Structures are given as structure tokens and as C-alpha cells.
Amino acid sequence: xxxxxxxxxxxxxxxxxxxxxxxxxxxxxxxxxxxxxxxxxxxxxxxxxxxxxxxxxxxxxxxxxxxxxxxxxxxxxxxxxxxxxxxxxxxxxxxxxxxxxxxxxxxxxxxxxxxxxxxxxxxxxxxxxxxxxxxxxxxxxxxxxxxxxxxxxxxxxxxxxxxx
Amino acid sequence: xxxxxxxxxxxxxxxxxxxxxxxxxxxxxxxxxxxxxxxxxxxxxxxxxxxxxxxxxxxxxxxxxxxxxxxxxxxxxxxxxxxxxxxxxxxxxxxxxxxxxxxxxxxxxxxxxxxxxxxxxxxxxxxxxxxxxxxxxxxxxxxxxxxxxxxxxxxxxxxxxxxxxxxxxxxxxxxxxxxxxxxxxxxxxxxxxxxxxxxxxxxxxxxxxxxxxxxxxxxxxxxxxxxxxxxxxxxxxxxxxxxxxxxxxxxxxxxxxxxxxxxxxxxxxxxxxxxxxxxxxxxxxxxxxxxxxxxxxxxxxxxxxxxxxxxxxxxxxxxxxxxxxxxxxxxxxxxxxxxxxxxxxxxxxxxxxxxxxxxxxxxxxxxxxxxxxxxxxxxxxxxxxxxxxxxxxxxxxxxxxxxxxxxxxxxxxxxxxxxxxxxxxxxxxxxxxxxxxxxxxxxxxxxxxxxxxxxxxxxxxxxxxxxxxxxxxxxxxxxxxxxxxxxxxxxxxxxxxxxxxxxxxxxxxxxxxxxxxxxxxxxxxxxxxxxx
Numbered sequence: 001x002x003x004x005x006x007x008x009x010x011x012x013x014x015x016x017x018x019x020x021x022x023x024x025x026x027x028x029x030x031x032x033x034x035x036x037x038x039x040x041x042x043x044x045x046x047x048x049x050x051x052x053x054x055x056x057x058x059x060x061x062x063x064x065x066x067x068x069x070x071x072x073x074x075x076x077x078x079x080x081x082x083x084x085x086x087x088x089x090x091x092x093x094x095x096x097x098x099x100x101x102x103x104x105x106x107x108x109x110x111x112x113x114x115x116x117x118x119x120x121x122x123x124x125x126x127x128x129x130x131x132x133x134x135x136x137x138x139x140x141x142x143x144x145x146x147x148x149x150x151x152x153x154x155x156x157x158x159x160x161x162x163x164x
Numbered sequence: 165x166x167x168x169x170x171x172x173x174x175x176x177x178x179x180x181x182x183x184x185x186x187x188x189x190x191x192x193x194x195x196x197x198x199x200x201x202x203x204x205x206x207x208x209x210x211x212x213x214x215x216x217x218x219x220x221x222x223x224x225x226x227x228x229x230x231x232x233x234x235x236x237x238x239x240x241x242x243x244x245x246x247x248x249x250x251x252x253x254x255x256x257x258x259x260x261x262x263x264x265x266x267x268x269x270x271x272x273x274x275x276x277x278x279x280x281x282x283x284x285x286x287x288x289x290x291x292x293x294x295x296x297x298x299x300x301x302x303x304x305x306x307x308x309x310x311x312x313x314x315x316x317x318x319x320x321x322x323x324x325x326x327x328x329x330x331x332x333x334x335x336x337x338x339x340x341x342x343x344x345x346x347x348x349x350x351x352x353x354x355x356x357x358x359x360x361x362x363x364x365x366x367x368x369x370x371x372x373x374x375x376x377x378x379x380x381x382x383x384x385x386x387x388x389x390x391x392x393x394x395x396x397x398x399x400x401x402x403x404x405x406x407x408x409x410x411x412x413x414x415x416x417x418x419x420x421x422x423x424x425x426x427x428x429x430x431x432x433x434x435x436x437x438x439x440x441x442x443x444x445x446x447x448x449x450x451x452x453x454x455x456x457x458x459x460x461x462x463x464x465x466x467x468x469x470x471x472x473x474x475x476x477x478x479x480x481x482x483x484x485x486x487x488x489x490x491x492x493x494x495x496x497x498x499x500x501x502x503x504x505x506x507x508x509x510x511x512x513x514x515x516x517x518x519x520x521x522x523x524x525x526x527x528x529x530x531x532x533x534x535x536x537x538x539x540x541x542x543x544x545x546x547x548x549x550x551x552x553x554x555x556x557x558x559x560x561x562x563x564x565x566x567x568x569x570x571x572x573x574x575x576x577x578x579x580x581x582x583x584x585x586x587x588x589x590x591x592x593x594x595x596x597x598x599x600x601x602x603x604x605x606x607x608x609x610x611x612x613x614x615x616x617x618x619x620x621x622x623x624x625x626x627x628x629x630x631x632x633x634x635x636x637x638x639x640x641x642x643x644x645x646x647x648x649x650x651x652x653x654x655x656x657x658x659x660x661x662x663x664x665x666x667x668x669x670x671x672x673x674x675x676x677x678x679x680x681x682x683x684x685x686x687x688x689x690x691x692x693x694x695x696x
Contacts, residue, residue, distance in 0.1 A: 025298065026298050064261070097250060098223055127250055127257065128256035131253075157254060
């Protein structure tokens, strides 16, 4: 309980040096691809292109890990789709690097506006630390999200979004 | 019931109360314990459970295979450092949960080889990760070669990890199930205890209610019997009171029963109420009954001294007074001093008494005093006014026997009455008139000078001599009077005075009748007395 607080305080006191860190992967490496229902690639994002979009911050933690609650910054999924002028699909299949996947329905985008996070407490995520990208729901703002359904949709090591 | 019995019963009654309080306390404690248990268990189930180890072990096994495939590709030059770092990263990420999970603690038998596998995979992958660089393809190939040498031997332990994870998760789930079951057991026991406690309390309440109902019933029965008794007593009292009232109402006397302070009237006869013009007994005032306030005050004073009064005469009823004979005595009613006053109307008796007195003192024929009454009145007069001059006239009708003989006694009587009337007309009002013998009258005059008395006597004699008496309209009687008169000397007794007057009358007779003879008052001497 005390540790995340201390970490939070440290981050709040020294945001600049942390933010100034280099990402643990090339910034121009393709991290996320948007694919339509037929497998056609619609768009591809690198860290730079993601960071170029307006960012959104939520608090929560990755389920099924012992990670404490943290601030996650990234791009709202609505903003992400909007940047490519894509209307929110009924369902999106979020696929991880480990080939895990789950379906995110449009209602989630409307109600909770989950983000594609690239920073945890201001730090980039290494691939062996659930990175580089994580689907994160605003767990702290919506306690009803603490259900297996949303835990399953919190896909780490996100690599692909299939629009359906 | 004696004292110790009561104490024993009290002690006996106290025990169930203590037990009930203990029961209630136990129920509260059990409820609190149950609540705490539920709260703890509830916290456990507040967020979805973990149990992802089986999936993660499959993933790990799968990622090892994919890493091996990627290593082959890199070794063959078909893939680069990026792919290898990504796959290695993913593999390491999949391995990470196993380094912290406590799931293997649930294994029925410890499996140390699992931890060895995890350690080895971690150290190998960490070493490879350090040697890799996103841009360095040469080192990627060297690392890939190492992987190809090391990883195949790790596939079998990774498979074992899946098996062991499965067993461990199953064991953990069963442990949780058991714990949950135990919780339910506890809750069941607690609820049963609570139910038993509620039952006991309910029974207790029921029995208390029944007892209180029984007690209320007994109380009501007692109450009604008491009411009946009070009613019968009250009836008896009313009957007695009515009897007493009847007795009092039917006594010839009037009765007043009043408190000594006269604030409360216990009883008063209707007659007395009527006489005092009082409508209600409460408004009756004793003082209003008396015609003479002195009588009232005397009565109150004597009763106040605790005296009993017998036969006190008093005039009652001021509006139409009558004589009453009062008997009164103080007594106590309801611890209060009271007076009982009987009053008997003695008007008739009084009238009779008056009549008797009249008869005894009056000459029946003329209505004047008889001899005795005249003398008594004279004595009274003397006592009243010792120093006032007193004159006596003795009057005798001359030759009255002839009238009687000639006309008969009734005419004689009429003559006597006519003379009596004339005496009454001529004499002053305070003169005492009496018939003291057959045809002999006496007049006592006080406060008059001898000359005035002599004049009066002469006037009387002249009036009778000068006016013949007409009786029955046809008989004319000519009467003359001989009158002897004298005054009282201060040494005179009534007897000596009368004797001197008699001597004067005698002289008048002897000097020829129809005249007045006056003997002046002289000091009384026994010799004079002897002379007669």
C-alpha cells in the first residue's frame, strides 16, 4: 500500500528525468496494426505516431499480476480510430504478441473509453514487462470494471486490432 | 409467605434472567463473529480470482516453441534481431508470473524441479536478453545458436510445469473450496445458535406473556371481588344511613348534626330547613335558626366547653318564632368534633303553661289579678323600685249583698265586671289592679303623689256613684264605693301597708260609706299592729 504511494510521490516530484528516458525499443518500430475483417491492414502505428496523438491517462493495474495500481498514459481507442477516420466498429479483436486475444465491444468504447497505453507511471514498457502497449481500462474511475470480463479484455503486449 | 421464602424465590427468579442475558450476549458475539467471517471472505471474493497459472504455463510452453522457431529463422537468416528480442521478451513476460506465484505452495507434495525450471529459464533468457540489441544482427545470430542448443532440452520441463501448475491450481481451488465450505459450516453453526437463541427468547417472551396474562387475570379477579366487597359494604352503609335517616326523620324532635366548626352539616331535619328558609342541608346555618342571638351564643359557648345541655328553652325560627326545648351534646364523627342538637317544639306546652299561669294569677270573672298575684306583682314592683312612692287603694262595693239578693248572682257578676272595666279605664297604665275579695278590689299606684292618688280615688268614687249601671238593657243599678287609701312608709312591709289600707277602708265604711278615707303613711310600730 505504501510502496505505490512512494513511487507515485517520486514520479510526481521528478517527472522530467523519467519522461526523458529512451524507450526500450526503437521508436520507429511498428507496434500496432489496425486490420479490417478481411485481414487488410488499415493502419500501422509506431511509438512516435502514437505519441503524436492526444494522450489520455487512466489509473488501474494489469489484472492477474501483482502489479500495484499505476497511472497509464496512452491514446484513447476512440482517438486512435478517429485519427484514421474509422468509425468505431461493433467489435474489435485485440491481439497480443503472445497470440492472446479478446473482443472489445463498441459499448466499452462508449462507456469507458479504454486506452492503448505506452507509459506506466511515466515510463515506457519493455516487451518483457507487458509492453510495449497495453489495453488499459479506467479501473479506478469505474469499480464495476473489476470483473473477469474486463480483466480478459485488458490485453497486454497489444500488437493488433482487428475491426469486425 | 415469610421473609426468607421471598428472598429464595427472588434468587430463583434471578437465575433465568442472568442466563437470558448471557444468551443474548452469546448471540450478539456469534452474530459479530459471523459478520467478521463474512466480511473477510467477502474481501477475498471482492475481485476476480487469479488461477491463471495453467494458461500461463501453456503459454510459456508455446512461447518457448515459438522462440525456438524464431531462433531457427534467425539462424537461417530469415529473421532479424527485432523478432528475436520480441519473442524473447514475450517469453520472459510469460515466465514472469511464475517467479512470484504462490500457487506451488498448494501442492500436496513439493515439486522443487518446477522452481529449478523457472530459475533456469529466467537466467538463460536474462542472459540472452542482455546480449541482444535491436540493431545488432550478429549477436542475434550468436544468441539464436545458443538458444537452439539450450531450448530443446527445456521443452520437457516446460511441459512438466504445465502438469504441475494444473495440479497446484486444482489443489489451490480445492483448498479454497474447503475453506469456503468451512466458512459455511461456521455460518451454519452460528445461524443455528442464533435460531436456538431466538427460539429460547421467543419461548421466554411467550411464557412471560402468559404469566403476565395470568397475573393480570388474578389481579382482575381480586379487583372485582374487592369491588364486590366494597359495593356490598357501601350498600350496607347506605342502608344503615337510610335507616338512621328514617329514624331521625320520624322522631318528633328536630335534629341537627353539625361539625363543631359548623363547616359541615351531617344531618338536619327538613322542618329546620324549612324554618330557616334553607333549601339544601349544606347551606344550613345554625345561627339562622335562633330568634335570639344570645341563645345561640350561649349554646355554642356551652357546647364549645364540652358541656351537654339539657332542656334549654329558646325561641327558634325568626320568621315565625316558636318556643323550643333544646338538648345538645358534643360528640365525634369521623374523628371530627360535632354537635348533636335535638329541638322539640314546645309552643303548645308553653301556651298551656302560660294559660295555667294566667289561671293561677287572674281573677276569672274580671280578668284582673287575684289577691295572690296582685301581692306578688306588688312585691316585684317594690323590688324593682324600692324608693318610688307606692299608694294602695282598697275599694269595696257598698251593700253588694243586696244586689246579689235582689237580681241574682249573674247580675252581680256583671256589676263586678263593669267596675273592673271602669277601674281599667280610669287608672294609669302601670297601675296594678286586682280583685282581692268578693266585692273588694285593690289598686297599687306607684310614682304618684298622695294628692294625685286621693284625686284619682275620689274621681273613681264619683264616677261610679254618678253613673248608674245599666245591665241587660233593662236593669239600672246604682252602686256606691267605699275606698280606703294610704301610701307606703319606707319602713312598711307589704303586709303592714295592706293592713293600713284596710283600716282606711274600714273607716270609710264606718263613716257612712260612699266615700274615700285616706290614712297618711306612718312609721310602722308593732303596737299599731296590735291595735287591730
